[in-house]
Amino acid sequence: MKKRVLFPIGMLIFLFFTLFYNRESVTAVESYTTNLGETISVISDGSRGYVDIEGIKSKKIKVRIEITNVCAYNYDGNRIDAAIQVCYGVDLDKQRHVKSGEVLTFTDYLDEDADTLKFYTDVANRFSLDLKITKICDAELTISCHKSVTMKDTGLKAVYPTVYYGDEDVTDYADYKVKASKKNLVDIDASDISIDGYFYLSGNKKAGKCKITVTAKYMGQSCSTSFVLKLKSTLKKNLYVLGDLYSYNTRNNTFKMYLTNRSKKQIKIYSKGAVALDDDYYSFDRNVKLSKNRKTIKIKSGQCKAISWKVIGRTTWYDVEDFEIHFKCKYKGKVSWLSVQGETVYIWKKNKWKKLS
DSSP states (O other): OHHHHHHHHHHHHHHHHHHHHHHHHSOOOSEEEEETTOEEEEEESSSEEEEEEESOOSSOEEEEEEEEEEEEEOTTSOEEOOEEEEEESGGGOEEEEEETTOOEEEEEEEOTTSOEEEEEOSSOSEEEEEEEEEEEEEOOEEEEOOSEEEEETTOEEEEOOEEEETTEEOTTTOEEEEEESOTTTEEEEOTTHHHHSOEEEEEOSOOEEEEEEEEEEETTEEEEEEEEEEEEOOOOSSOOEEEEEEEEETTTTEEEEEEEEOSSSOEEEEOTTOEEEESSOGGGOEEEEEGGGOSEEEEOTTOEEEEEEEEESSOOOSOGGGEEEEEEEEETTEEEEEEEETTEEEEEETTEEEEOO
């Protein structure tokens, strides 16, 4: 009976000393902790190991990671040529490799959400290496944009700046300010830039050059970039006007439009012979005349005027989008027919309508 009891106790003592001996002879450490600037030795008797990095605050920092004295061993304890995978970043999504006997040095960004390095190999039984992580600097805010933009002086252009905090794209989170060196050349719409990540440049119908400066703010930092905006003139040698037929009022039976004279000389609009034509039905067509019984309207170069066309006769179809108004225009002693439909102006030339704007 005593022999049966002593035998299991002896086996337990034997197993305890065996495990203790193996623990002393082979250092098995699954997780390490290191501080910035210090060098540690990582030894693993398995296929993976972890190193937590202390001293990283909430702000992103740029670091240099140095991995040296890399050794990998097989089950027999012999050194082999095996690759060790290094994973880091948010959710350990970044990866690099270093082979036994090689040195790996690289720079990247880490923060409090990415303060762990994982080492992994599927070839070796165990591995060892030395690791040093040195802080280089805090992450800097940078912004990239166009080097130059060329557009028509009546055009609209969307500009997409990209903002980085270190290596992280924070365009959707940064605050912006945009300004032009010559405000009379261009209008800037940046009202939704923090949401959509872009802003609009709208030409003011003047040719020239100016500098557009974009400033971004994020995490208490700010940065700026600038580019040259070139506005090309859309003025032509012949008649050039902008127009907008924007309303028809059934109460006063009047069409309203804007006309902008972008020509170099004065233009004259005639009341006689003007018509309002429906796109679909002849029954809605009407003869029109300038309001207040005016026979002509003069528009100087660069001037914009609101023009009212009184319908001759009964009211017509209410939807102004279905209409175009034809009228005579005099420029440099020559009379031509113009047509305005919506925001588009045409001139009758060589038996066809040619687009002016």
